[in-house]
Amino acid sequence: MQAADLAARLRERFPDVLEARGEVTLVVEAAALREALEHLRTEPDLACEALSDLTVTDWPDRDPRFWVAYHLRSREHGHRLRVKVGLPPEPDPPHVPSVTDPFPTANWLEREAFDFFGVVFDGHPDLRRIEMPEDWDGHPLRKSEPLAGVATRYKGAFIPPPDQRGT
Amino acid sequence: MAVRAETMIINMGPQHPSTHGVLRMVLELDGESVVSCRPVLGYLHTGIEKNTEYRTWQQGVTFVTRADYLSPFFNELGYCLAVERLLGIEAPPRAQVIRVLVCELNRIASHLVWLATTGLELGAISIMLYGFREREEILRIFEMVTGLRMNHAYLRVGGLSMDLPDGAVERVRSFLELMPGRIAEYEHLLTGNPIWRQRTVGIGHLAAERLLALGVTGPVLRASGVPADVRRDEPYSGYETYAFDVPTRTESDCFARYQVRVEEMRQSLRIVEQCADRLEPGPVMVEDPKVAWPAHLSTGPDGIGNSEEYVRHILGESMEALINHFKMVTQGFSVPAGEVYQPVESPRGELGYYVVSNGDFRPYRVHIRAPSFVNLQAVPNMIEGSLIADVVAAVASLDPVMGDADR
Numbered sequence A: 001m002q003a004a005d006l007a008a009r010l011r012e013r014f015p016d017v018l019e020a021r022g023e024v025t026l027v028v029e030a031a032a033l034r035e036a037l038e039h040l041r042t043e044p045d046l047a048c049e050a051l052s053d054l055t056v057t058d059w060p061d062r063d064p065r066f067w068v069a070y071h072l073r074s075r076e077h078g079h080r081l082r083v084k085v086g087l088p089p090e091p092d093p094p095h096v097p098s099v100t101d102p103f104p105t106a107n108w109l110e111r112e113a114f115d116f117f118g119v120v121f122d123g124h125p126d127l128r129r130i131e132m133p134e135d136w137d138g139h140p141l142r143k144s145e146p147l148a149g150v151a152t153r154y155k156g157a158f159i160p161p162p163d164q165r166g167t
Numbered sequence B: 001m002a003v004r005a006e007t008m009i010i011n012m013g014p015q016h017p018s019t020h021g022v023l024r025m026v027l028e029l030d031g032e033s034v035v036s037c038r039p040v041l042g043y044l045h046t047g048i049e050k051n052t053e054y055r056t057w058q059q060g061v062t063f064v065t066r067a068d069y070l071s072p073f074f075n076e077l078g079y080c081l082a083v084e085r086l087l088g089i090e091a092p093p094r095a096q097v098i099r100v101l102v103c104e105l106n107r108i109a110s111h112l113v114w115l116a117t118t119g120l121e122l123g124a125i126s127i128m129l130y131g132f133r134e135r136e137e138i139l140r141i142f143e144m145v146t147g148l149r150m151n152h153a154y155l156r157v158g159g160l161s162m163d164l165p166d167g168a169v170e171r172v173r174s175f176l177e178l179m180p181g182r183i184a185e186y187e188h189l190l191t192g193n194p195i196w197r198q199r200t201v202g203i204g205h206l207a208a209e210r211l212l213a214l215g216v217t218g219p220v221l222r223a224s225g226v227p228a229d230v231r232r233d234e235p236y237s238g239y240e241t242y243a244f245d246v247p248t249r250t251e252s253d254c255f256a257r258y259q260v261r262v263e264e265m266r267q268s269l270r271i272v273e274q275c276a277d278r279l280e281p282g283p284v285m286v287e288d289p290k291v292a293w294p295a296h297l298s299t300g301p302d303g304i305g306n307s308e309e310y311v312r313h314i315l316g317e318s319m320e321a322l323i324n325h326f327k328m329v330t331q332g333f334s335v336p337a338g339e340v341y342q343p344v345e346s347p348r349g350e351l352g353y354y355v356v357s358n359g360d361f362r363p364y365r366v367h368i369r370a371p372s373f374v375n376l377q378a379v380p381n382m383i384e385g386s387l388i389a390d391v392v393a394a395v396a397s398l399d400p401v402m403g404d405a406d407r
Helices: A003-011 A030-042 A106-117 B048-052 B060-064 B072-087 B093-121 B125-146 B168-190 B194-200 B208-213 B254-278 B308-317 B319-330 B371-376 B379-383 B388-398 B402-406
Strands: A017-020 A023-028 A050-058 A066-073 A080-087 A095-097 A120-122 A152-154 A157-159 B008-012 B024-030 B033-040 B297-300 B303-306 B338-346 B349-357 B365-369
Touching: A003 A017, A003 A023, A023 A030, A023 B338, A030 A066, A030 A080, A030 A095, A050 A106, A050 B338, A050 B349, A050 B365, A066 B349, A080 A095, A080 B338, A106 A120, A106 B371, B024 B388, B033 B379, B033 B388, B048 B060, B048 B365, B060 B072, B060 B365, B072 B093, B072 B338, B072 B349, B072 B365, B093 B125, B093 B168, B093 B254, B093 B388, B125 B168, B168 B254, B194 B254, B194 B388, B254 B388, B303 B308, B308 B319, B349 B371, B365 B371, B371 B388, B371 B402, B379 B388
Parallel strands: A023 A080, A095 A120
Antiparallel strands: A017 A023, A050 A066, A066 A080, A152 A157, B008 B024, B024 B033, B297 B303, B338 B349, B349 B365
8 A cells, every 4th residue: 555545444443644755654642542453453554563673762851752663564564653652751660551562563662762762562471681781870872861971880889970980 | 202302502603613603502401402592682782883873975985895894796796786876876797797796796795705604514515615615716816806805885875886907807807717627626526425415405495485484585495595685676787688596496495495505606708798798888876076086096016096097187187076075075065855765686685775865965874784694583492403414504594604693
């Protein structure tokens, strides 16, 4: 399905559909996410049965602040589709339902999103940090976190930020 | 009624010669068999995604090229294509052909490292020497073209950092003559080899449905009979105009993955040959001075630098050109607000770049959908219930690169 046709098809059911640069984006509420994904996965002419990617973008000055992006693909029809969920700044950490069922591939992707942005995926079977040390403080890809110059703590060892280290 | 003995927990990695870098696996063993496996990542996390948010769009290339260090060109290509789509521009035809050429050579080099290291891990020392010998030929071509053996930053948003040097195409052609015989040599050495077959046939099997559910892509998925290839399914950089096959096998074991990768090397050679044939003279960077990298690089006797002609132009002739040069180098260009997801077929599978712009001179968010990261999720499924010796073969058959997985 071409992007324009796909967008038109989705507008039959979903109010918030955008089409830009040949890509279709569908915005849904967190509460309606699982139902929407199930619809996209099981409808024969949509058949988005593969989750390629899942990640978060942080917009600290906006409400909703966190945007979780799900990139779906249909092998059968060859089209791609982005589903986005906006999460408000409060409460922090934000919550969104996990999609590990029916997409097992979301397991690590959700762990990564939790690790980097502190988004909690409700219903995830094993929501732990995946890239950062398990006792790391904070979520490094949030815009409020600095790029560098932070102290490092790891299992009792402490390394001060570079400007405070001795020679 | 047999009483089950106590199980033993063993850490395999992160410092282990057969884990392809710093992958750590917490294995629960019952004698020689694996009861459960928990992969632990993060030992090579370098914050590439975060770093790109603090640099100009053009500098992003130098960061993403370091993610998957065995196939740097694919990272550069995915990133550049994504940014170019946001800008609404396309690289000139010659640049696109050269991009495909270096990418396919890179695919061969990456598969060679896979073949060499997997052979080493399974006890075949000769194949390690052979694999690295031919990879060296490719790296020499890369060094000649880009100045570097890895982390090239050769592809730039809008085209390439510079054109091919004199003699590069001849060098590629002589490699094309050499390589088919060498691939036949590897197959002669391994395909019928009883030890190689014992270590790979039927090992690490996972059904296609399970691989698809776990999001596994690339040669591993193709070895299970699914002919999924981004180059074929969603062509980019003109891949729809090249003749090549997407090799598949149906056994979905380590041996099938070996066969798929070897055949992919042959297909890559076919593509490289077509690239060499269709190279026409022309620019390798978009004309628009508001986007194009201003410095005209050239390889002189002392390596890479700005071409003398260009330096004479900005310093001696045109104040505007000098201002433009400084603006483009220090601040760069701004990119219209928006977001794109651009997949490319890396040697490990679907490498996706999700790039978000807020209209600024720096990326707002760059997310790399790393094939190694997603593929590694299949490890527990592949090895639970098998022997510990087969863990090495199964993990190697996924070809994980930890730089790619951890970013």
